[in-house]
Amino acid sequence: MITAYLFKDKTFEIQPLTPADSLPEHTLWLDIHKPDEQEQQWMSRLFEEEAPELDELDDIEASARFYRDKDGLHIHSLFPQRLGKHIDGINVLFTLRNELLISFREDDLGLMRLLRHYMRQERLEVEDAADLLLEIFQLKVEYISDLIEDGYKTLEGTAKEVLQVDDLHKTMSDLMMQEDGNGHIRLALYDTRRALRFLRRSLRQSASDEQRKWIDEMLYDIESLLPHTQFLFDKINFQLEAAMGFTSLEQSxxxxxxxxxxxxxxxxxxxxxxxxxxxxxxxxxxxxxGYPMSLVLMLMSACGTYFFFKRKGWL
Known part of the structure; x- marks a missing residue:
């Protein structure tokens, strides 16, 4: 699916495109979501060099995630997304060139829906494609902050579950899911920090003072959020060890x-x-x-052993 976001007179207009359409005038953002073969061919006409493929979204090498070529700046960014209790990571490729931002993704992303909602309500204050990209990263950092806050609330609930010892299997399952989600959050923070530093280096001549300040503020926010993720890891590990300790105690x-x-x-x-x-x-x-005597003797020996254990406090 291809969606063009036209920016004219400080307002956005959302326009779906088909492979038969050409790129509309005043397009500031072109969002390409899970393209089919025809849409992939249409997209390839936008690039002077090789157009990105879906299987390239999961590359982890820095040289493949952040680079510049004739088509502009290319940034692979990892976005965390909550699906029920589970948090997964979704990769999005951004290409920034002149006055056009191209996003290329395989999965649906709630952050994009939120961005469209802000566009319809005219809540975005952007001037160019770079501003729009920074706005996306700002929403990403705010969303990660909300996920961390939710993590604290979830761990408060699991702490009570560990102490109650009602269903330790469910509690440990929730803790393992929380640990996996916190890993995605921490990875997304590191990835966003690398992307913003790459942007700051690449736009050091063309970026405005406001954009540089914006990038620095987001980097500061990321640095302040990273210790929280480490604290969550420590708290999750403590609760896991406590749950395992209670399990061992029950078995003992x-x-x-x-x-x-x-x-x-x-x-x-x-x-x-x-x-x-x-x-x-x-x-x-x-x-x-003899028979009754042996029965009485056996009963007395059993009772004597029991009361001996009881007196010692072993029962």
């Missing part, structure tokens, strides 16, 4: 019961084993009350 209680039961029944088992021997000479075999 069960093992303790079996151990005590085995020791309590050990003396009666010994007595029964002695009188179960097949020797001809066993003095007690001739007693009239």
């Amino acid at each position: 209680k069960v093992i303790k019961i079996f151990s005590v039961a085995a020791v309590v029944f050990l003396p009666p088992t010994l007595i029964a084993s002695i009188y179960g021997m097949n020797f001809e000479i066993l003095p007690e075999l001739g007693f009239d009350y």
